[in-house]
């Protein structure tokens with residue numbers, strides 16, 4: 001009897017090792033699948049695939065285990081597979097906190113973003129004239145703002161809307177920035193214009209509509225200036241991180257992520273400011289995170305409360321639009337602050353002890 005027991009156990013030991021070899025072989029296949037899915041910005045978890053496999057396995061099952069037992073065993077195998085992929089997934093993302101636990105601090109000469117200082121990116125939606133930008137620059141400089149924004153290439157919903165001054169707008173922004181000792185940032189919308197951005201700008205912005213313009217991202221990854229990358233209108237955090245990965249993977253590590261609201265069913269605001277995206281991103285990535293309160297809320301009356309919330313939840317900075325006379329602005333006239341509103345905005349934000357309810 002013992003011989004029979006021993007013989008069966010020996011056979012079982014061999015089956016265990018065969019199972020082990022098959023499980024590890026499966027693990028290698030799963031890792032390869034995970035790499036392919038990561039490169040395409042796909043999530044590790046694919047429930048439909050898992051259901052198809054379970055259906056096929058159960059069809060082939062002839063006992064002695066119960067169907068439910070077989071399903072449970074394979075669900076554990078799938079669970080281990082996902083963990084294997086997610087470990088690989090997060091570890092290999094250059095932007096992930098797993099890869100680099102310490103914060104990335106983006107330096108623009110003596111200005112730093114991501115070191116705990118709250119930075120403000122303020123200026124008009126569009127560069128319309130030297131005088132217009134110069135007037136805003138003087139006011140924001142006086143309030144201690146160090147980064148001036150202004151759109152020169154304007155991706156607009158309608159082709160008939162003001163499209164921006166192009167290179168002329170970049171020149172104006174550069175001249176005004178130099179005149180007031182401000183860093184300047186503007187959106188670049190085409191890969192061929194990244195070189196223009198490097199010529200005139202201290203920071204290049206990639207807008208929400210271009211977050212997955214992969215050719216633009218790759219070109220930005222070769223640029224020698226920092227990039228502000230705005231979240232796409234309907235982009236998941238995962239897609240947002242992968243878009244940043246496209247840039248970093250080309251060699252440019254200086255990225256500032258910008259939450260600018262997501263498209264939802266809600267119409268009370270222009271977009272829905274996903275305020276918890278800030279702590280989620282700070283957990284998932286070492287990159288600094290800013291919040292654009294103008295394009296997210298689309299409402300002047302919400303700019304200050306949204307900015308307070310953003311700073312309180314941990315944002316590294318705030319972006320908002322300021323125009324000498326918003327009523328006659330060539331774009332975003334509804335959302336831009338005029339100068340008195342901006343002064344109230346920035347003074348309230350800079351002196352938290354004096355924060356007043358609006």
Ligand SMILES: O=C(O)C(=O)C[C@]1(C(=O)O)C=C[C@@H](O)C=C1
Nearest residue numbers: 033044045046047049050078081
């Ligand atoms: O087929 C895939 O897409 C895989 O990633 C493999 C696998 C698996 O373990 O078989 C892993 C995770 C998914 O949820 C689905 C399937």
